[in-house]
Amino acid sequence: MNDRSLTGLAFRHVDVFSRSPLSGNSLTVFPDASALDGPTMQALTQEMRHFESIFLSPTEHAGTFEARIFTMEEELDFAGHPILGAAAVLHELFGDNDGAQFKLRLKAKTVQLDCLRRDGWYEASMDQGKPVLGEPIEGEAANQFLAALNLRPEHKAQDLPLQMVSTGLPYLILPLTSGLEQVRVSTPDFEQLLQSVGAKFSYALDVTAREGRSWDNLGMVEDIATGSAAGPAGAYLVRHGLAEIDEHIIIRQGRFCGRDSGIHVRINGNATSPSRAVVGGDVVMVAKGTFD
Incomplete structure (x- = not known):
């Protein structure tokens, strides 16, 4: 992928596990990464310098997105705060109501997400499955x-x-x-x-x-x-x-x-x-x- 193909690529910076900016765990969310390959996602994660970044791609099913998660060193099968941050961004972009549900298809499994819009922040949760x-x-x-x-x-x-x-x-x-x-x-x-x-x-x-x-x-x-x-x-x-x-x-x-x-x-x-x-x-x- 050449540099010009990144033109117009949107991103969100969110803080997870906090109600106030500049606290909690920071994250970059790319809401539509359909055109990106793995090496480009890795390079973007290194560029943004957050601990992790998450890349989303819409699917044929409403409310369901493919998701890939990267640290600055590698791709992960699963991670916590990127998934919750993604839920809030998806709610901001596509949620018409105070409550919203989404599914993320990860490398390891599909995760069900619930999100509530609060006064100035979002409250997100995920079903991590059976321990x-x-x-x-x-x-x-x-x-x-x-x-x-x-x-x-x-x-x-x-x-x-x-x-x-x-x-x-x-x-x-x-x-x-x-x-x-x-x-x-x-x-x-x-x-x-x-x-x-x-x-x-x-x-x-x-x-x-x-x-x-x-x-x-x-x-x-x-x-x-x-x-x-x-x-x-x-x-x-x-x-x-x-x-x-x-x-x-x-x-x-x-x-x-x-x-x-x-x-x-x-x-x-x-x-x-x-x-x-x-x-x-x-x-x-x-x-x-x-x-x-």
Whole structure:
């Protein structure tokens, strides 16, 4: 694709998990990326410099869009805050009523979205699907992961295991009662270590404060608010008796980035076999534009 083919390409800049601009997790949404190929989407994501960008293409079905999500390094099968941000942008562009529903076809699955128009912001939620929980990780194996994130065994919540949980993107949940402020990736082979237990990323979760932190696997970029980890985190809390089925769980994130964010989670089903994770948050419009 040549540079001139970008002329007139529209984009929206939104902040997710916040009601106020310049807070929460920022995102670029491209409402009609039908003419773009993968390498161009990757280059645009790098140009916009947000943690992630989402590219939408209309389908033959009203309210259903193809979606591709990119970080500055790679394409993802699934992610949280881009999907919620996309719901708000689609509602702004195509929603005639205060409530709207959309479907996004991702590489991994199709996601149902609900969106409400509020006074100055949007409230979006998505059905992340059935959480899948891996085997508990304890003892020396758990300590190896704690050390890789600059933590010690005493930082871990007593009698709780580390565990891989996925609703589309597998996270290793590390339950903590202290030490959240010192979390950082401290080993060069962290990605390989995560792969050994079937995880793609990690999520350090203070189970008392219900506050989390997540990094890229090189430890270079901290994510402000990780929607794709919030469903797994909520499922973990329910599975281990730290939250109730159907409870409105709020997970805080972004404090250490100066972008405090609140992620809303509700787990359906039962504690031993949760059937659905619903994740949501507020979205505010920040800017819009087109490429010359």
